[in-house]
Amino acid sequence: MPHPWMPNSYIKEKLMKELGVSSLLELFNDVPEELLLSRNLRVGYGRPLTEYQLTRLFNELMEKNAYAYKLPPFLGGGVCLHHVPATVKHVAGRSEFYTAYTPYQPEVAQGLTQALFEYQSLVADLYGVDVVNASMYNGSAAAAEAVRLAVRVTRRSPVVLSRSTHPEIADVVRTWSEPVGITVNVVGYDGETGRIDLGELEDRVRKLQPAAVLVQTPNFFGVIEQDLAEISRIAHDSGSLLIVYEDPIFAGILEAPGSLGADVVVGDTSSVGSGINFGGPTAGILGIRDPEGRLLRQLPGRLIGYTKTVDGEEGGYIMILQTREQHIRRERATSNITTNSSLEAVRAAVYLSLLGSEGLRKIGEALAGRTEFLIERLVSAGLELAFEKGVHLREVLFRHPRIGELRGFLKTRGVYIGPLVGRFYPELRDCGLVCVTEVHSREDIETLSSLVREFLGVSTS
Amino acid sequence: MKGFRQARWEEPLIYEVSPDTKEGTLIDYEEFEDYAKRLLLKLPDNVRRRSLDIPSLSEVEVVRHYTKLSQMSYGVDLGPVPLGSCTMKYNPKICEELASDRRIAEAHPYLDEDDVQGLLEIIYTLQKWLSEIVGMDACSIQTPAGAAGEFAGALMIKKFHADSGEGYRDEMIIPDSAHGSNPASAAMAGFKVVKVPADPRGNTDLEALRAALGRRTAGIMLTNPNTLGLFEEQILDIAKEVRGVGGLLYYDGANLNGIIGYVRPGDMGFDVAHLNLHKTFTAPHGGGGPGAGAICAKGALVDYMPIPIVDYDGRKYYLKYDVPKSIGRISWFYGNVVPAVKSFLYIAALGSSIKEVAEVAVLNTNYVLKKVSPLPGVDLVYGHGRWRKHEFVVSFEKLYKETGIGAEDVAKALLDRGIHAPTILFPLIVPEAHMVEVTETESKENLDRLVDAYREIVNLAYANPEEVKKSPRNTSVGRLDTVYGNLPKNVAPAYRFLKEKRTGA
Structure with a gap:
């Protein structure tokens, strides 16, 4: 049956005549007969659907989602609800961008290559690094690629990562590493601060001489790893690289990881224009501080750079150093990545241009202020901080014996907190994360705290 | 040459749009300023941001900048993108509209x-x-x-x-x-x-x-x-x-x-x-x-x-x-x-009807191949007389030997005719290759345009190869030097490199 998305489905006979075939099957005469499917695929809903039918179907499915945010959710765990400005959506909705391919023909894709160049430049400034690639799939893939980059550069195989790194990132690092003999060693956290245990780290790094040390800050518990300079010293004393995972949204208030000694900085664009999207898509950020030029040749992924026209008259942007990549270097490539997350990188460029240095400082303070306020209110409502001596930012890990019930109770009121972290950390089974961002008003946080108070009050009476 | 002209805005980098500090979006932060101070004071000095210098623009400046950049980009909504093995088919708008639903955008993975x-x-x-x-x-x-x-x-x-x-x-x-x-x-x-x-x-x-x-x-x-x-x-x-x-x-x-x-x-x-x-x-x-x-x-x-x-x-x-x-x-x-x-x-x-996808894709592929393969300077190399499926590969090696015009030149000349070039120089086993995948979403008129463009280009190559070498001219920038930008002394993957070069730093 012809379909509007396929103009020539209406003139198949005409094309068949042009080709001199009387049956479409002739075009498949090289397929062994026993392989030809003798029935229609059982997909979709039989007949093609009209736009309206499709919309109804979609809405019916969406209505099966029971979640209903009465307040912006306080859910964390690596991704939190940040506002995506309309401007970002507008630019990403320009179909010159979203229906484009990778800029293999840069002369006809200068707008795209320039936007990606701007993304690389802006994020390099945020992270205090020299070079940022044009994107990885997401933060977890960026971290895994960073580990493999470090292994190639140092020609060592063990890596060390903090236990307070997002457990799903740690899992992805393991999946990408262990089958090729890279051992992943985990260093615990301090029970009072929630920060990486520096003593254990130093011992482990001395003993293993790893390719890299990977830490996340603020870490999965929301605690700022404020000893980055010391962690950097420990890593570098043993000739290891330091990989820091940091959400770019904190760049206005936290010192750039590159300035504190990180060799590789990774992150994710969820907070800076991508949104949460049930976990994806976002873009993975990967940047390198590379004063000696050791890392650049091992960098994975696309990279946009400046060049000139062949007549030398004008400037422009192209993909550079492609000899690192799979389509040229094949099995000796630095990565297999081809499709990446360019449009999310463009979204990040738009977002960062809208905020600028000032906006990033303000949003950093907006997050810091709300975090402090949240802690004050929820502690007074009866929750305990899991890590009393840690400085939290955006996400906070709270402890209460009935945290699971509390979470369920809040949900009945349209208020969402979490995740509970027991599934990742058995010793923290009475703990759950609460995340606040610039979207939460004072009243939202007050409402949350009075509901917590109500629940705990009811329970103790 | 008549026809296609891509936008050619002289758009500076975002860093050079305006030197003044403005706001592109409002952030609600004043109400919590004291709390923020209290938190930041708990941190060691070296962890607090010392400086950050990226442009701070207003909303309209940002929108114009990126809208102009979008006009200097090319996608399926503008015309064929016959990149082989990339399947650059039309993206139906209803799918775009529905999938951008807020109920997905704001769904948290830990619900x-x-x-x-x-x-x-x-x-x-x-x-x-x-x-x-x-x-x-x-x-x-x-x-x-x-x-x-x-x-x-x-x-x-x-x-x-x-x-x-x-x-x-x-x-x-x-x-x-x-x-x-x-x-x-x-x-x-x-x-x-x-x-x-x-x-x-x-x-x-x-x-x-x-x-x-x-x-x-x-x-x-x-x-x-x-x-x-x-x-x-x-x-x-x-x-x-x-x-x-x-x-x-x-x-x-x-x-x-x-x-x-x-x-x-x-x-x-x-x-x-x-x-x-x-x-x-x-x-x-x-x-x-x-x-x-x-x-x-x-x-x-x-x-x-x-x-x-x-x-x-x-x-x-x-x-x-x-x-x-x-x-x-x-x-x-x-x-x-x-x-x-x-x-x-x-x-x-x-x-x-999904079967229609394969049928029309295969019809389209072979229709174009039938018209392109007899053109002067064009060879098939592999699989003579066989039907192609999603794509075909032709070699311009003969054209290159006879006129000095190779696969890349032909590609750039296609750009000048408002058509994105196919995948070129791949697969490696076919010299001077064009790997063409038109998909099922191109109309016959567009397939004919592609064929006509190929014909015009190879004919021009035999008549006046220097003219072909001048392509692309109708794109927002002329042919870019892929060697220059890759020379170690020129590698510039961020604004900072350009600025340092300019100031001689």
Whole structure:
């Protein structure tokens, strides 16, 4: 049956005549007969659907989602609800961008290559690094690629990562590493601060001489790893690289990881224009501080750079150093990545241009202020901080014996907190994360705290 | 030259739009200023940001800047993008509109399963449909792109052999016409790559394959149809040979578009497959991504799929983590859900008409090939007299020898005629190659435009090659020097490099 998305489905006979075939099957005469499917695929809903039918179907499915945010959710765990400005959506909705391919023909894709160049430049400034690639799939893939980059550069195989790194990132690092003999060693956290245990780290790094040390800050518990300079010293004393995972949204208030000694900085664009999207898509950020030029040749992924026209008259942007990549270097490539997350990188460029240095400082303070306020209110409502001596930012890990019930109770009121972290950390089974961002008003946080108070009050009476 | 003119804004970098500090969006922060101060004071000085200097622009400046940049970009909505093996088909607007729904954009991955049954049902249903399409037992959309699927598949094959006590199988066989990501993925999973050539009909050379097989063979990674657009006629023999030495078969789904509904990888004998939802199933390419991949498996390999898998217990949809032999997590959360929703909608909209996709794609491919292959200077190299499927490859080697105009020159001349160039200089086994995939979404008029453009260019090459060399002139910038930007002293992947160069720092 012809379909509007396929103009020539209406003139198949005409094309068949042009080709001199009387049956479409002739075009498949090289397929062994026993392989030809003798029935229609059982997909979709039989007949093609009209736009309206499709919309109804979609809405019916969406209505099966029971979640209903009465307040912006306080859910964390690596991704939190940040506002995506309309401007970002507008630019990403320009179909010159979203229906484009990778800029293999840069002369006809200068707008795209320039936007990606701007993304690389802006994020390099945020992270205090020299070079940022044009994107990885997401933060977890960026971290895994960073580990493999470090292994190639140092020609060592063990890596060390903090236990307070997002457990799903740690899992992805393991999946990408262990089958090729890279051992992943985990260093615990301090029970009072929630920060990486520096003593254990130093011992482990001395003993293993790893390719890299990977830490996340603020870490999965929301605690700022404020000893980055010391962690950097420990890593570098043993000739290891330091990989820091940091959400770019904190760049206005936290010192750039590159300035504190990180060799590789990774992150994710969820907070800076991508949104949460049930976990994806976002873009993975990967940047390198590379004063000696050791890392650049091992960098994975696309990279946009400046060049000139062949007549030398004008400037422009192209993909550079492609000899690192799979389509040229094949099995000796630095990565297999081809499709990446360019449009999310463009979204990040738009977002960062809208905020600028000032906006990033303000949003950093907006997050810091709300975090402090949240802690004050929820502690007074009866929750305990899991890590009393840690400085939290955006996400906070709270402890209460009935945290699971509390979470369920809040949900009945349209208020969402979490995740509970027991599934990742058995010793923290009475703990759950609460995340606040610039979207939460004072009243939202007050409402949350009075509901917590109500629940705990009811329970103790 | 009449016709196409791309926008040519002299748009500065975002850093040079305005020196003044403005605001592009309001942030509500004053109310919590004191709290913020209190928090920041707890931090050691060196952890607090000292300086950050990126442009701070107003909303309208940002919008104009990026709108102008968009006008200097080119996608399927403007005209054909016949990049071979990329399947640059039209992206239906209803899929874009629905998938941008706030109920997905704001759905948090750590919501309870009970709260996201609709989303899980979409993913589950898509997995089922994809399994039916490839003829396999299970699919997962956790892989964020095709290459991630290849890597996952290679890891599954590796683990399967290791579990069978055959961990010594460390060789992956890959045709020399394969996508570069195949050998790269195999190498990432720790395999040695063993290459096999194509025979003159364009099939994998069966003799060479037999010679390559052995006790260390882990498997073979194949696209079918292959990168020449040709169906591997001896696929059943290939499967038999590989299986005969205990190897497994991996299917690269990049080229599925030309056979969907006609023949299925699972039936051909493949054990593991990846699909590119942004190719065959119309999630847009986004200038390079995000796409979405699916990883599919059959029989014993199902147990090795990455976790979690969306499953259904007859009552509710849930995330299944209990997959004891799983290779683990290939990516966080559940994959690139938004593009996957677009693919769900696409398949739902087409229903069994999805077979039409392959039919029209194959008709279009052969229609263009029939008109392009007799042009002067153009050769086929492989598979004379055979029907192509999703794409075809022609060589401009003859043209190059006779006129000095090679594949790249022809490509740039296509740009000048308002048509995106095909994939060029690939596959490597065809000299001066153009790999052309027009997909099912181009009209006959556009196919004729492409043919006319090719004809005009090769004729011009014989008449006045210097004129062809001047292309592109109608794009926003003239031909770019790919050597200059790659010279170590010129490598400039960020604004800072340009600024330092300018100021002589």
